[in-house]
Amino acid sequence: MDIISFQFIFAALAAAVVFHFLKGKYRVLFLAALSAAFIISLDLILIAYVAAYTIFNYYIGNKISATSRKVFYYRIGIIVNLAQLVLLRYASFSIDPVFEFLHSPVRVSSISEIIIPLGISYYTLQAIGYLINIKMGWEKPVERFESFFVYITFFPKFISGPIERSNHFLPQLEASGNPDKESLTNGLRTVLIGFFKKVAIANQLAPYVFDAFSNVQAMESQNLWIILILLPIYLYFDFSGYTDIAIGTGRLFGIELLPNFNRPFFAENVSNFWRKFHISLASWFNDYVFRQTVLKRRRWGVYASVYAVFLTWILFGIWHGGGWHFMVLGLLQALAINYEFFTRRFRRNVFAKIPTPIDKWIGRVITYLFYCISLVFFFSEDLQSAIIFISGLFGDFNTLVIDDLSTKPFMLFIYVPLFLLVELIENDYDSLYKKISDAWYSESLKYRILRWSFYSLLITIIFISGLKSEQFVYANF
Amino acid sequence: MKAFIRKLGFFTLFFLAFSIIINGIFLVIIFNSDWDFIKRRESLNFQNPDYELLVLGSSLAEYAIDSELLTEAGIHSYNLALVGSSVKTNYVQLREYLHNYENKPKYVILAINSYLERFDQEGIQPVVEFTMEGHKYTLKDVPMTKFNWAGMELIKKAFRKEYRQTYVSYGHKKSIRIEPDRSELGNAEMNLPEYENAKYIGKIAGICNDQGIEFYVIDLPAVTESQNRSEIGPYDLVYNNSDTAEFYNLNSNEFCDFIDPVKDWSGMSHFNKYGAEKFTAEMIELFFSEGSIGSKEN
Incomplete structure (x- = not known):
């Protein structure tokens, strides 16, 4: 059964009702x-x-x-x-x-x-x-x-x-x-958001990403750059969309699954990024590989951590599949995390001289770009294709071959910034977020109509975007 | 659970009401602003039209054939082509036109491209389907899903000047957008069998022959990589042993030498207004100048 389908939604809802009466x-x-x-x-x-x-x-x-x-x-x-x-x-x-x-x-x-x-x-x-x-x-x-x-x-x-x-x-x-009314409502809301992320955003970007990786040699530099910058966004909306559907469906049965994402694009360094992206996997490796290795090799002092970081992240890379490109994916993370570990003091001193919030944003942009490069190894078929992609970035700049990128998935230029804006407010402006959130979820008729209109609009957009099941990227593992 | 089901029920009712309102508003907006709807309404409400030439096809033809220029040249024309039209849609449109109006056109040109289009699709263009007589409305006709591309067009118009400046005259869509074609000529060959075996081209030929209308089929020029090295023609297309059409391979690289690849395209093999003017002038020369095919009876 496809998760992105009416059958799944109706079957899950019907099952939740039966579950309640058991x-x-x-x-x-x-x-x-x-x-x-x-x-x-x-x-x-x-x-x-x-x-x-x-x-x-x-x-x-x-x-x-x-x-x-x-x-x-x-x-x-x-x-x-x-x-x-x-x-x-x-x-x-x-x-x-x-x-x-x-x-x-x-x-x-x-x-x-x-x-x-x-x-x-x-x-x-x-x-x-x-x-x-x-x-x-x-x-x-x-x-x-x-x-x-x-x-x-x-x-x-x-x-x-x-x-x-x-x-x-x-x-x-x-x-x-028995899940209460609130957690059932919350579950359905989360499922809806997940469907929206997957269908209205990720599915619209998917053809561009996969076309680029299946025709790397034919792609022009500027298109490769666009795809490169879009990679984390595509993966995030695809995977977090699935995760939201899973978490929301779990709530219908009174089960709270572990979170997988926590506003990852606002991480200021790679170490922090992995506490916000694919959390359940990163934390599994952290608890069962990294910590155990450090403990076992504690006599090595600081080198125990260095070794454990390499071991953990190379295994993390390999978890994604057999292939040298996945190993490089893990190796890059290990290098970045070790670099951040050893330059902590130096970086703190440098960033202390840069006013806030510029320092934060520099960290965020660098982390994002680093993840863009990492994902080339994730999406490539093999190491050679990844190298061709990266070297292609430095080729000649001609015209945009993907001339309809700005027209066909045009709405993405509205949906993605809106999503990220909400995450930014939640991340950086606690009190404002709380104020908005309290008002949004209040029981007053005005906000209920506003809220229901918003959900209705999301359902409409999902319909318009085409409720078809494109493969989830992380369903390959 | 009961409270949740009740809430879900209320939300479902709210969603239905919301959908009806939002779809209604959307339909009113696109009915009055979308070029396909405007053209469709226009073509269904002509007052005693006396067009000599009707152009059929998809958006490629809608952008390519300047019926205003043809009219200025003395061939009173209307471009019926619509975005996303299948040949079946063109057949429906022609049958409808001949049924609705007394004056028959002298010529019908079906302008399509065998490299970019498939001719045996059974679907009917949504705007035509939605507004054609006898259409049975179902849930598939919910405007926001059926015409979602029109919504995108609307947003594009709101954000981009070059889309706002596009306009329609005599059914021809005139775009000022310039998108250079940097592709190179390959080894494509004209696909004559695809034309010969196309069911709905045969049906259009059948209607035209019954009504005494001269029917021409042209392979429209597209970007360089899709152009072919075959002869321009003409070629005879014969359907059901008697229904005929004359076919011209205008996507021949030999014919396309008038195209400036840097200035004449608006993207995705659609001519902009400059390219359309040049192409239509070439067509007038080929079809309607002294001694050419269309001038035979004049």
């Missing part, structure tokens, strides 16, 4: 059935695989907690999780070349044609996180299998996250309360 003890079962049905609608074999995967991790989790051979079961769990990830996601990059080198016709990557690795990078991290939590004693193993199944497969987050934490998600399932 007795508490059946609610988790109902969510498990819903999630299974969702996965079946994607692929029949996938549900069998995910069910087996869930049983395995549930069993290992219990074993780690219940036996004295904690480390043994823990290692088995981690190895199996990583092995299935490598087999289904990275075989073409890491295993097939070995067979090729040995002149063997074996192609391990063909397994992924049978078991489609949809959502695998997300649910694997969730399962590994759960096993680590149990092993470290931060959490007790979950009792009910259906709860664990919902934790791994909860349908709004299955394809593209947010990457949940078991100690955040499972207690909500155990409570399994």
Whole structure:
């Protein structure tokens, strides 16, 4: 089932109504059935695989907690999780070349044609996180299998996250309360915003971005620059659109998923950016890789952090897929974060001489541009294409080939600045934002009409923009 | 949950009312400001029209054929072409025109481009469909979705002077926008079979032959990379063994040598008013000058 569809909205709403009338003890079962049905609608074999995967991790989790051979079961769990990830996601990059080198016709990557690795990078991290939590004693193993199944497969987050934490998600399932009117309204509102971001903004930009990356050599410099600057905006609206739909849908069932974005374009440095962009992934790597590595290598002093940063961000890059370009994506982040770490004092002194808010904006612009360059590696098919893109930026400037960029997705010049303006007010002008927000959500008739008119307008724009399901960028992982 | 469902119900009613109001306002605005609607209204309300020549086609023809210039040259013309028209739409428009008005045109020119357009699309141009007799209105006719491009045009007009300065005369859309064509000539060949096999061109030929109207089909010039190296023609197109049309390959690079690629285009293979003037002058020379095809009966 496509998430960007009427079927999804109506099915989610109908399911929320049924969920409400169910007795508490059946609610988790109902969510498990819903999630299974969702996965079946994607692929029949996938549900069998995910069910087996869930049983395995549930069993290992219990074993780690219940036996004295904690480390043994823990290692088995981690190895199996990583092995299935490598087999289904990275075989073409890491295993097939070995067979090729040995002149063997074996192609391990063909397994992924049978078991489609949809959502695998997300649910694997969730399962590994759960096993680590149990092993470290931060959490007790979950009792009910259906709860664990919902934790791994909860349908709004299955394809593209947010990457949940078991100690955040499972207690909500155990409570399994009835969402109140406010959280239902809030959920629908968030879904609506998500649809708008995806359909009215990201989908309109998608053809330009993908055309550019499929024809890098034919693109003129000035067009590459435009695409380069648009990349973070496109990715943000695409991915945060999906996340909003997931979070909003979760709220209809009384589940608050982890946030993934927090006004990332107002981050003043790269380290801070990753606390605001794809938060659930960055924080997962921070908690389970960076911190653990620093702890383990604490005798190395400052170099433990340097090493941990490189390890964390290269793994972060590889998480996105097999390929040197993803490794470079991670490496760039590691270099920037280490640079920021070692030049903290120097930069503080330099920025102290620049008046506020200019200093803030310099940081924001540099961070944004750095992310633009990073995303060339993210969107390119391979390292060579990324290099061609970057070298193309310094070619001759002729006329704009994308002459309809200013006409076809014309409304983006209104929608995107408006969205970013709201985020800017929320980020930089707390009291003003609170004032506007209080008025906006007040129960007075005037504001209710204004609010409902705004939502009606958003629905109308979504209709006009065409409610078609373009692929979510982060559904590839 | 009950309170939520009640609230959702109220919101649904509000949304319906909002949609009716906003769509109504939108329809009134585009009905009075959008060139396609204005042209459509004009062509449905001619008072005893005596046009000798009718131009059919999509926006390429709407921008390319200067019917005002043709009229000044003594060939009373109207350009019926509309943005996004399929050949089926052109067939509907011609049938409608001949049904509504007594005076038949002498000539019909269908101006299309086989490199940029497909001829067998079944859809009818939304403005024509919305205003044609016998159309059954459904939810697909909600103005803001059906005519969303007209809304975009409206916004473009609000923000850009060059769009505001575009105007329509005798159905010809005159744009002052200049968008240089920097593409280069490739190895494109004229696609004659596409014309020969086009169902609706055949139907237009059928009507014209029944009514004694001379029917010409032209492959319109487009930007250099889409021009072909084939002969200008004419070529005979025969449909159902008897319905005929004369076809001219005006997208031949040989014919297109009058085009200044820097000044004559307004973008996406559409002529601006300067290019249209030059192209129409060439057409007059080809079709209506002494000894040319159109002058045969004059």
